[in-house]
Amino acid sequence: MRILLVDETPERAEGLRAALARAGHEVMAQLPDTLALLSQIETLQPDLIIVDTDSPGRDMLEHLCAVTERTPRPVVMFTFDGSHERIREAIHAGVSAYVVGRPDQREVAPLIEEAVVRFQHFQALRRQLQEARSRLAERKVIERAKGLLMKHRGMAEEEAYHALRRLAMARNQRIAEVARRVLDMAELIG
Template identity: 50%
Template sequence: MATPPARALRIVIVAPDTLVPEADDTEAWGQAERSRSLRIGLLEAGYDIVAVLPPDMYLPDHLARIQPDLVIVDAESQARDTLEHVVIATRDERRPIVLFTNDDDTSHVHDAIAAGVTAYVVAGLAPERVKPVLDVAMARFKVEEGLRRELADAKSQLQERKVIERAKGLLMQRLGLGEEEAYARLRRAAMDKKLRIAEIAQRMLDAADLLG
């Protein structure tokens, strides 16, 4: 049986509104030409450009509605301001973010990467370079998200252990139990209620705080 083709990556581009600037605006025409080159590269590589959005206050709502796989920031001299909009828009629901720019002021690259930008590309853009950049960005994002989940799980487990230890200490103090017996009581209660031990322990601590 043939393997079905992979779904095209759904991409939102965050960029200035127009590709036809004022006739005497040389910088804007350069930006427009680079934007066209970027979009040609995306389409030739088989990506699905689902929207081109301006970096404004409505961006978070648009991204929440569209649910793209990846966000591309196509920015020039306003790269920093545009990035701030995009980072805020993806703060609660993280997505890979790739910045393409010709702005050679790289003083804020570190801040951009720390804020969630997956790839920061500063150079002239050839269409054939687009796919390799996005492939690397997607792979890096998956690795970083895996590490983020592992760290969150480790923090959660540590917090749960602290809650269980506090609950055990409470049982030992108030009922005169040994450590093993206190833990056994927590485990039995968790099994009876079909809850995790940490949940039973937290309920016990909440009740103790309430009763004083």
């Protein structure tokens, strides 16, 4: 894996770099803080981000939040701050594995694997949620278009649906696209 390492302490980072190299990972770059994190991610395209800090501050968590929104990556955080509030904040910012204390060198590879699996699982859930929201929005549009046809054309519900469906098939479009056009035309006409 190609890793971007964030650690304000160069000496501490060297030990982690060595453990990562032994596990077969490549540290692409090391940053002293998260200020340039987003631009470095866009430039380097790492597979994973490791943040090694005594305690994640508000600015660090905000930068991680921006990363999660724009270019999501698995994030492993090593810290000495075990407060429940800080853990919650880090997880909400997109941290996949929050590790309190310094891991043994043998634990680094399994922790990375855990973070990647959690990240992939979360991304799959996020996609499913987006798809469900999209389907729900499409259903609402179709229902509104059916209602419009029922009201203005005196059609039964099933008849309105079949009219939308026939038009969608004839134009080789999705029924939701046809329903949107029906609503747009009704709005235009008034």
